[in-house]
Amino acid sequence: MTSRLETALAEASSPSWSQRVRAGRDLASFAVVPEAAEALVGLLLDGEDTAVTRQTAEALARMGTVAAIKLIALAVAEADDHQADWLQTGVHDALVEPDGVLHVAAVCGQLTRDPEAAVRRGAAEVSAWADSTRC
Template sequence: MTEKTSGLVEALAGASSPSWARRVRAGRDLVPFAGDPEAAEALLGLLLDADDTAVVRRTAEALARVGTVTAVRLVARAAAGADENQADWLQTGVRDALAGGGGVPDVAAACGRLARDPDEAVRRGAAEVLEWAGGTRG
């Protein structure tokens, strides 16, 4: 097993941990694997974590900090399916990432690309994330 593969396996295991701190760590550790379908589903689960808002917030922050279309698409998918409380913490995570500075990629540009996504839920979620990022609805 390569180091990359073992990192993915360990992070996937952490995503289902009863420990909120381990789930937060798993969210950060899974971000580099966001394009992997299994990792993407685990990240989506963490973005909609029903047990701890810190998991939702920190996973959204980690994905927004990366700012790729793949990462922001997961936040948009979560936003489209989130309840009001989860949406508040997703928004907080996105804003935390953008407030952090340090060369944060353009989340608004990723949302612009997602506005043409074939999945209607992703388009709807991307419009919401764009608002959180300080953009405008298009």
């Protein structure tokens, strides 16, 4: 593992919300790495600070890769209503990019055929968020 990844993984479990936010942003580019993916889902579902949830969702949505959006979809499938609101806000923050909506919607389209039911459910929800942003 690279030192940047190792540092971000350590910060993901920090008691400091600001370090967890930084970890979410830094780990987003490592969404395909199993250890990072696990930490990212934990950050997306952070029970202590909504800023962690929001900014991690935004970072992953900005990455826009299948691996990154899949993690958001998994978190959406597990989230309570409060967490889902902050996940949606983070995704919307990223969707203000010129091509953000189309790209996220395209990835969600791929994920709606994922073998895992939770991913399909979450991807459908994220896709609906992207559609509402287009209007």
